Amino acid sequence: QVQFVESGGGLVQAGGSLRLACKTYQRAFRVEPMAWYRQAPGNERELVAEIDIEDLRNYTDSVKGRFTISRGWHENAHAIFLQMNNLKHEDTAVYYCNEDPPLQDHWGPGTQVTVSS
Secondary structure, three states, X not given: OXXXXXEOXXXXXXXXXXXXXXXXXXXXOOOOOEEEEEEOOXXXXXXXXXXXXXXXXXXXXXXXXXXXXXXXXXXXXXEEEEEEOOOOHHHOEEEEEEEOXXXXXXXXXXXXXEEEO
């Protein structure tokens, strides 16, 4: 069964950094296009960063130069990561990972990122 489990969020001051991890339990041995998404209170969920099967990356304009998406392993599972530097108050949101485009019935619990100004 496809599952995504996010971790690494927390409370950080503006200008600080966090590294999010997402364990992905997907179809065995298949590399899928993946992405990080976020949803702030009152807003729709938006795509933040994406990585395709050739590890080509793309970012929404507001995080370019500050966030980096990557693949790897985390706690013995395939994973994707989001390194977030120079965080801003407007980055406050719940962050989710999913395939790109997302599997609508497989959203994980997300991880809360709160940036204090």
